[in-house]
Structure formats: C-alpha cells, structure tokens
Amino acid sequence: MRAALSDLPLTLDDVSFRAGGSAILDHVSLSIEPGAPTLIVGPNGAGKSSLLRICMGLARPTSGIVTWGGRTESRPLRRAFLFQRPVMLRRSVAANVAYGLRQAGYPYGLRRNRVRELLDRVGLLDHADRAARSLSGGEQQKLALARALARDPELLFLDEPTANLDPAATRSVEEIVLGASNSGIKVVMSSHDLGQVKRLAGEVLLLVRGGVRERAAAPVFFDSPSTPEAAAFVRGDLIL
Amino acid sequence: MSVATLFSDPLNWRFAMLRRSFFFCLSGLLILAGAMWPSLAEDRSIIVASTTSTQDSGLFGHILPLFKQKTGIDVKVIAQGTGQALDTARRGDADVVFVHARAQEEKFLEEGFGVKRFDVMYNDFVLVGPKSDPAGVAGSKDITAAFKAIKDKQAPFVSRGDKSGTHLAELKLWKEAGVDLDSAKGPWYREIGQGMGAALNTAAAMNAYVLSDRGTWLSFKNRGDLDIVVEGDKRLFNQYGVMLVNPAKHPNVRVELGQAFVDWLISPEGQAAIAAYKIDGQQLFFPNAHGS
Amino acid sequence: MTEGLSAWQLIASGDAALLAIVRLSLVVSLSAVTCAALLGLPLGASLALTRFPGRTLLIVLLNGFMGLPPVVVGLAVFLLLSRSGPLGTFGILFTPLAMIIAQALLVLPIIAALARQTIEDLWREYRDELTAMDVGPVGRIATLLWDSRFSLLTALLAGFGRAIAEVGAVMIVGGNINGFTRTMTTAIALETSKGDLPLALGLGYILIVLVLVINAGAWGLRVWSEQRANG
Numbered sequence: 001m002r003a004a005l006s007d008l009p010l011t012l013d014d015v016s017f018r019a020g021g022s023a024i025l026d027h028v029s030l031s032i033e034p035g036a037p038t039l040i041v042g043p044n045g046a047g048k049s050s051l052l053r054i055c056m057g058l059a060r061p062t063s064g065i066v067t068w069g070g071r072t073e074s075r076p077l078r079r080a081f082l083f084q085r086p087v088m089l090r091r092s093v094a095a096n097v098a099y100g101l102r103q104a105g106y107p108y109g110l111r112r113n114r115v116r117e118l119l120d121r122v123g124l125l126d127h128a129d130r131a132a133r134s135l136s137g138g139e140q141q142k143l144a145l146a147r148a149l150a151r152d153p154e155l156l157f158l159d160e161p162t163a164n165l166d167p168a169a170t171r172s173v174e175e176i177v178l179g180a181s182n183s184g185i186k187v188v189m190s191s192h193d194l195g196q197v198k199r200l201a202g203e204v205l206l207l208v209r210g211g212v213r214e215r216a217a218a219p220v221f222f223d224s225p226s227t228p229e230a231a232a233f234v235r236g237d238l239i240l
Numbered sequence: 241m242s243v244a245t246l247f248s249d250p251l252n253w254r255f256a257m258l259r260r261s262f263f264f265c266l267s268g269l270l271i272l273a274g275a276m277w278p279s280l281a282e283d284r285s286i287i288v289a290s291t292t293s294t295q296d297s298g299l300f301g302h303i304l305p306l307f308k309q310k311t312g313i314d315v316k317v318i319a320q321g322t323g324q325a326l327d328t329a330r331r332g333d334a335d336v337v338f339v340h341a342r343a344q345e346e347k348f349l350e351e352g353f354g355v356k357r358f359d360v361m362y363n364d365f366v367l368v369g370p371k372s373d374p375a376g377v378a379g380s381k382d383i384t385a386a387f388k389a390i391k392d393k394q395a396p397f398v399s400r401g402d403k404s405g406t407h408l409a410e411l412k413l414w415k416e417a418g419v420d421l422d423s424a425k426g427p428w429y430r431e432i433g434q435g436m437g438a439a440l441n442t443a444a445a446m447n448a449y450v451l452s453d454r455g456t457w458l459s460f461k462n463r464g465d466l467d468i469v470v471e472g473d474k475r476l477f478n479q480y481g482v483m484l485v486n487p488a489k490h491p492n493v494r495v496e497l498g499q500a501f502v503d504w505l506i507s508p509e510g511q512a513a514i515a516a517y518k519i520d521g522q523q524l525f526f527p528n529a530h531g532s
Numbered sequence: 533m534t535e536g537l538s539a540w541q542l543i544a545s546g547d548a549a550l551l552a553i554v555r556l557s558l559v560v561s562l563s564a565v566t567c568a569a570l571l572g573l574p575l576g577a578s579l580a581l582t583r584f585p586g587r588t589l590l591i592v593l594l595n596g597f598m599g600l601p602p603v604v605v606g607l608a609v610f611l612l613l614s615r616s617g618p619l620g621t622f623g624i625l626f627t628p629l630a631m632i633i634a635q636a637l638l639v640l641p642i643i644a645a646l647a648r649q650t651i652e653d654l655w656r657e658y659r660d661e662l663t664a665m666d667v668g669p670v671g672r673i674a675t676l677l678w679d680s681r682f683s684l685l686t687a688l689l690a691g692f693g694r695a696i697a698e699v700g701a702v703m704i705v706g707g708n709i710n711g712f713t714r715t716m717t718t719a720i721a722l723e724t725s726k727g728d729l730p731l732a733l734g735l736g737y738i739l740i741v742l743v744l745v746i747n748a749g750a751w752g753l754r755v756w757s758e759q760r761a762n763g
Contacts, residue, residue: 058663076666087661090679099675103665151665287626287707296726301710318626318707332615333625437725444727462727492615492623 007068007078007155008186009033010055015064017050017210024050025061026210032155036202037177037187039218043239046207048190052157055188056081077104080153084160086144088132093124093143096132100150118146122176138169145176149185156180158189162196174199194236198222206230208239285314286497289326289334291405292435294480295319297455297524302517307504313497321404321435329353329483332490335498338505340453340480341405354483358506361514361525362479365409366457367470368440369395369449383473384417391419394428396448400439401431405478410451413475440466453478455524480525482506506530549711554738557715560628560702561695564635565643569688572640576647577673580655591648597641602634606701609634613705626707631715634701639691646687651676682754689750693743716742 010032017025025047032038032055040048053059054066057076068074089096097115106114119125122142127135132143141161148156158177162170170193178200181187191197197204201218206229214221214230225231229239294300295317304315318328322339326348329337337354339345348354367386369377375395377386390397400407414421421429432442436456443450444464452460457468470476482502487493504510511527518524579591611617613625613633624630654676662672677684699717706713708722716739723732 056664058660076664079664081660081664083660087658089658089675100665103667103671287709292725295710296722314712316626316707316709316712318709331617332620435725437722437727441725441727456726460727462729490615492621 005069005071005074007074009069010155011067012054012061013065013067015054015061015066017047017054017059018062019050023210025054027064028210028212029064030205030212030215032186032188034184034186036218037181037189037200038203038205039197039201040188040190040205040207041192041197041233042190042207042213045209047210048207049159051207052081052159052188052190055155056157078152078154080148080151080156082141082144082148082156082158082161084163086140088135088140088143091132092129093132093135094119094128096143097146097150100147104151106150114150118150121149121179122146123172136169138165138172141165141169141173142176145173145180149180153185155186155188158187160190160192163192170196194233206233284312284497285316286335286494286501287316287318287333288336288338288501289318289320289328290338291322291325291340292319292437293340293406293453293456294338296435296437297453297459298519299455299514299517299525303510303513306513307501307510310504310509311500313500315501319435321400321402321407323403323408326353329485332485332492334485335494336482336484336501338480338482339405340478341408342479342481344405344408345481345483349483353486353489355486357481357483358502358529360480360482360505360529361511361527362477363454363525364471365406365451365476365478366454366468367449367476368443368452368457368466369469370447370465371467372447372465373469375449378469380470381472383413383470383475386470387413387417388419390449391417391424391428394426396428396430396446398439398443398446398448398450399429399431400436401433402435404435406436406451406453409476409478413451416475455519458519458522458524479528552711553714553716553719553735554742556628556713557696557717557739558742560631560715561635561692563632564639564695565688565692567632567636568639568643568691571636572643572691573647573677573684574673575640576644576649577651577677579644579648580652580676581669581672591645594641594645594648598645600638600641601700602638602698603700603704605638606634606704609637609701609705625705626709626713628706628713630705631702631713634705635695635698638698638701639695642691642694643687646690647677647680647684650680650683650687654680682758685750685754689747692746696739696743 012028012030015025015028016023028051040051042048050059054061056079057066057068057074058081065072089099091099094115097118098111101111101114115128116125119128122145124139124143124146127139132140135143156177162173165173174196177187177189187200189200198218201221203215203217204221205212206214206227208229214225214227216226221230222234225234232239290300296319300315300317304317308314318325318334320328322341322344325334325337325339326344328334329348330351330353337348338360345354345357349357367377367383369375375386375390375393377389380386399410411421430442430446430448432439436452437460439450440452440456440460441462442448444462444466447465449469454471482505484495484498484502485493487495506529511529514525514527515523579587579594609630610625612619613622613630614620615623615625658676658679662675667675697717699721702713702715703718703721706715706718708714708718714722716735720732720735720739723729723735
C-alpha cells in the first residue's frame with residue numbers, strides 16, 4: 001500500500017514556469033534534503049506558490065526537470081500539501097481525516113483509532129462530529145493539517161498556511177508544524193511573516209521575481225544576509 | 241458523551257449514510273423490477289386497438305370483465321381513432337382491431353394485415369347541437385339537409401379531423417349533402433384533430449354542432465347547452481367490425497388468445513353482453529354479428 | 533372545491549382502481565428517475581471533470597435537452613419499441629417498462645445537466661486538494677457526488693417533478709390501458725375527454741398534492757440529514 005521509495009532528495013534542475021505569457025519561475029535549480037524546515041520567503045508574485053506546486057507535482061514546469069528521490073515521475077504518495085485556504089470536504093471533522101487515511105491506503109479497521117490520534121494531535125478531538133465547514137478558519141487549517149498528516153508524509157508543503165489566521169491560531173498551527181518537523185517530516189513552507197520565519201526556519205530560501213536570490217541556514221540568513229533584498233527582508237523593509 | 245462514542249459516531253454515521261444510499265439504490269432497482277414483472281409474467285393478455293368511442297362510452301368497462309371471467313384473458317385496450325388504430329395494428333403493435341370504418345377495414349384486409357372481418361354490432365351517429373339551434377335543424381330526420389343548413393347559415397361546426405371512423409362518416413355525409421368542404425370551409429368549420437370526447441367538450445364550449453356516436457354522447461357528462469338535434473336517419477348507421485391481425489405479417493400476434501376474443505364477441509354470450517350495456521336505461525350498441 | 537369531491541371520495545373509500553393508478557404513476561416515475569440517476573449522475577460528473585473536443589457542444593445540447601418535449605420523446609421511443617421498429621422483438625411497447633424508458637430519457641438530461649453544473653462548481657473548489665491526495669478518477673467522481681448529495685437531491689426532485697407531471701410520452705408509449713398503463717396524467721386526459729371534468733379535476737388535485745408531499749418530504753429529509761451529516 002505504501003511506496004517504499006523515498007521522495008527525497010527533491011531536485012529542480014533549471015526549472016522555468018510560464019503562465020499567461022509571463023515568466024513565474026525563471027531557471028530555478030535547487031535541491032531539498034531531509035532536515036529542519038525550509039522557509040520560502042519573497043514578495044508577492046515572486047513565484048513562491050508556483051514553486052511549491054511544482055515541488056508537490058501539482059503543476060508541471062514549462063521547462064526543466066523535477067526529480068523526487070531521483071525519479072521524474074512520482075505519485076504524491078508521501079507528499080502532502082496545505083493550501084492557504086483549506087478545502088473542507090462537506091463532511092464531519094472526523095470524516096475529513098478518515099478520508100485522508102483511506103486515500104493513503106490506511107487499513108480500514110485501524111482508521112477509527114488513527115483518526116482519534118490525529119485529531120488529538122491538532123486539538124480538534126472535541127469537534128470530531130461537527131461539520132468541517134462550520135469550523136473557524138484556524139480550526140479548519142488545523143483539520144487540514146491533520147488530514148495532511150494522515151497521509152504519513154515524508155514531505156509536507158505549506159503555502160502560507162497562516163496568512164488568514166489570527167495570532168492564536170497561527171501559534172497552534174506553527175506548533176503542529178514544528179511537531180511534524182521534529183517527528184522527521186521534511187517541511188517546506190512559504191511565508192510572508194518575518195517573525196514566523198525566525199520561529200520555524202532551519203534554512204531560508206529567498207525568491208525574487210521567479211529566481212532564487214539567496215539561500216542560507218537560518219542563523220546565517222538573519223545575521224549576515226548577503227544580498228540587498230535579503231537584508232531588506234531581515235530589516236522588515238519592503239522588497240521591490 | 242464519552243470519547244469512544246464521540247468517535248464511533250461520526251464514522252458510523254458516514255458509513256450509515258453510505259449504507260442508506262446503497263439501500264436507496266437497491267430499493268429503486270426493486271421498484272424497477274416490480275414494474276417490469278407484470279410485462280414479463282403476464283402471458284394471457286392481448287392488445288386490442290380500438291376506437292375512443294368504444295372506450296369513452298364505457299362499453300369495454302362492461303364487457304371485458306365478463307370475458308376475463310370466462311377465459312382468464314386480459315384485454316388491454318388502446319383507444320385511438322379508427323385510422324390510428326388500424327395503423328397501430330399495421331405496425332404489429334396490436335393483436336386485434338375493433339373499429340368502425342368499413343372502407344378502411346376492407347383496405348386493411350386487402351393489404352393482408354387482417355385475417356377475416358366480422359360484423360359485431362352497430363350504433364348510430366347523432367347530430368348534436370346547441371339548444372338555440374342557429375341552423376334551425378332540430379327535430380329533422382334528414383341529416384344531409386341539416387348539414388347543408390349548417391353550412392348555409394355558417395353555424396359553428398366541430399369536426400374530429402383525426403381520420404377516425406366518425407370523422408370519415410362525417411366527411412361522407414358532407415359529400416352526400418353536396419357540400420364541397422374544400423371551398424366551403426371557413427371559420428365556422430373547426431377541425432380539432434382529437435377524440436370524440438374532446439370534440440364534444442369543444443362543441444359544448446363554443447355552442448357548435450358536432451357529429452357524435454350515440455354511445456359517447458350518452459356517457460358524456462359535460463354537455464353544457466348541447467342536445468341531440470338530428471337522429472334516426474339511416475345514413476347515420478355505424479357498423480363496428482373486429483379483425484384478428486394477420487400472424488403471417490406479424491408473427492408476434494397472439495393468435496389463439498386474439499381469436500378467442502373475436503370468437504367470444506360474435507358468440508351469443510358476447511352479443512348478449514353488448515346488448516346488456518345500458519346508460520340511463522338506453523341501449524348503446526346493437527349486436528348484429530350474424531345479422532347483416 | 534365541490535368539483536373535486538368525487539375524486540376525494542374515491543380516495544377516501546380506498547377505490548382500488550384509483551389506488552392502482554396512483555401506484556403505477558409513482559412506480560413508473562420513481563423507476564425512471566432511479567434509472568436516469570444511475571446514468572445521469574456519473575455522466576454529469578464525468579462531463580464536469582473531463583476536457584475533450586466537443587465538450588462545450590455536448591453541454592449545450594444537454595442543457596437544451598432539459599426542455600425536450602415529452603411527445604417527441606414518446607414518439608421516438610414508440611418508433612423504437614414498436615413491433616416494426618428496431619427493438620420490436622422485445623414486445624415492450626404498451627407496457628410500464630416502455631413508460632419507464634421514455635420518462636428516463638426525458639429526465640436524463642435534466643439530472644445530467646444539473647449534476648454537471650453542481651459538480652463542476654464543487655470540483656473547482658476540490659481540485660487541488662483531491663489532486664494533492666492522489667485521488668483517482670473514480671474516487672474523484674465518487675467524492676464529488678457524495679459531497680454534493682444535497683444539491684443533487686434537488687436535481688433528482690426536478691427530474692421526478694417532470695416525470696410525474698408529463699402526459700405526452702406515457703400516453704404514446706403506454707397506450708393508457710385501463711388497469712395496466714393508466715397513470716394519473718393519462719387518466720386526467722381521458723376523464724377530460726369523456727367530459728367528466730369534476731373527476732379529472734379531482735385527479736389533478738391528487739396529483740398536485742402528491743407532488744407537494746414528495747417535495748416537502750425530500751426537503752425535510754434534506755434539512756434533517758444536512759444537520760445530522762454536518763453538511
């Protein structure tokens with residue numbers, strides 16, 4: 001049921017992505033290895049979402065090659081994706097998680113207990129039989145996280161998951177993400193929020209106008225940014 | 241609520257819904273099967289293409305139960321105009337035809353679609369019209385004179401216009417009255433292309449004259465201001481005939497059962513049943529199987 | 533309202549012939565809707581999820597066919613099922629099965645077109661998530677059908693309303709045979725032509741009440757299960 005093959009390292013080789021005549025990603029080459037969370041930062045329109053979608057396999061690059069564990073074709077069996085706006089199936093909270101488990105091929109008889117563990121992990125145990133769509137924004141994002149974790153992912157992509165959330169919800173989402181990272185899941189996440197990057201990042205990848213401007217371990221990135229754009233981001237300035 | 245039930249509930253609920261939808265589909269299929277069953281299982285039945293006049297007058301409602309009681313055969317009646325009923329039989333969609341338009345029935349026989357034609361009964365046509373009688377024909381026994389008067393006065397007249405036996409009889413009467421419909425047609429002459437009942441409804445609504453078979457008229461309930469204005473002319477005589485559809489043309493015809501119905505209709509028992517059908521004490525159809 | 537009395541008296545007295553007519557109407561129309569749903573829901577869902585040349589044309593056609601005239605459908609089925617037609621050997625003309633086939637054809641475009649619209653809207657929302665969860669084509673259709681079940685119920689009701697109310701198709705392919713293929717609508721047409729307007733009107737009342745009751749029941753079921761199922 002579960003692919004034994006690893007999706008890591010994930011590599012992009014000279015990847016470009018065009019949509020509607022404009023270049024979104026411009027000759028990007030990078031490799032993602034196991035380890036602490038990779039935070040992708042950059043101004044709006046820099047191509048963060050497209051980069052994540054290509055890494056996930058949701059979008060195909062216009063040119064260039066993506067490989068997962070050396071393979072160019074790989075179903076997203078061990079990858080999961082969290083969208084900025086969580087998509088809630090029109091079912092109960094528990095059924096949303098159970099759906100994720102079923103899609104991951106989790107044995108039927110064990111699902112009920114596993115749903116319970118996952119909901120406990122994201123703090124939604126008390127809401128198990130509520131309508132998923134009646135949850136608040138933060139709760140919905142936590143449920144989406146539980147459903148993503150139900151896939152037992154090796155790689156977890158998050159596209160600005162807290163952009164629409166209040167500080168309390170942001171904090172609990174971050175805690176779950178850190179917990180996932182500590183349990184060995186490779187987290188790749190885009191963010192706008194300087195504080196969030198400082199709290200989560202193992203390494204930072206700065207994307208500007210579709211190109212990787214700077215990539216460094218978090219302490220290096222914050223202490224001695226080597227490009228003016230990175231310096232501006234660290235200062236909290238606007239990057240143009 | 242314990243944590244355990246909290247957890248079993250939503251999941252169970254979901255599967256309960258799945259089960260429910262499954263049973264919904266299943267019950268739908270069962271309904272379907274139930275609907276198909278009679279058509280597959282019902283062997284002893286025949287389809288009779290007949291006219292609206294025999295059905296609307298209630299004759300079949302009276303005689304068919306008697307036939308069923310005697311033979312166990314279900315007779316399914318498709319009530320159409322004579323022309324349409326003959327076409328239904330031509331297509332092989334009926335086992336027996338029971339209509340009233342001699343010329344057309346003989347054409348049907350000549351084409352080889354019928355086995356043999358038997359006279360069964362007759363009734364008569366009546367000219368029905370408003371009590372105000374704008375054409376001044378009430379009480380006459382001369383139907384062609386009445387038709388001519390209607391045309392001369394341009395009094396409203398409703399025609400079936402559906403190639404039925406009644407319609408053909410009406411056209412024949414216009415011809416005998418010396419009226420050339422093609423040139424005489426005007427707003428006063430209204431062809432509705434529907435059955436006898438619909439024609440009577442229309443005539444009642446417009447206070448028009450209309451040619452009807454007596455049986456349908458007698459059982460018709462929405463008469464409004466209409467009444468019989470002309471009756472008793474020999475030219476209003478209306479003969480019904482019955483034919484088994486030729487199995488040589490359509491092998492699916494249920495020869496044995498169809499023939500049993502034909503035989504019963506012309507038997508003394510069937511003839512007596514026809515004679516016994518009355519509305520308000522009036523006999524509607526006069527059996528003459530071996531008479532003419 | 534006195535005009536309707538005779539029919540109500542028939543109902544109240546449990547008149548067997550009348551009950552048989554009501555039962556046949558329900559059986560035929562429910563079966564037709566079930567068949568049309570079994571075909572139309574997957575068809576609408578596939579149409580919502582796939583892209584191929586001529587798809588737009590197909591959707592326009594399907595939407596247009598929502599307004600198919602019943603008599604035309606009836607005539608087409610009649611010609612197919614007639615002994616002289618291509619499917620004549622089965623001998624199902626003038627049977628309830630023929631009526632079910634005709635009504636199913638009439639209702640199929642309604643269910644498929646409404647399902648296509650509903651599911652395409654939901655698919656727009658679900659696409660990324662289901663793709664990310666590696667859900668295959670069949671799983672996608674099943675998920676979308678299940679998650680839009682309450683909207684689809686409305687589509688089924690629309691189809692049922694059309695089926696139970698139409699007279700043209702069942703009259704032609706059923707033949708309005710007393711006790712065998714006579715439905716409420718063909719009975720109304722017949723009683724009207726016999727000039728028994730009170731009985732026709734009474735049957736009309738019954739038909740309307742029946743449709744209202746079924747719609748109200750489905751509405752209640754929808755509200756109740758939406759609450760229970762946590763929509």
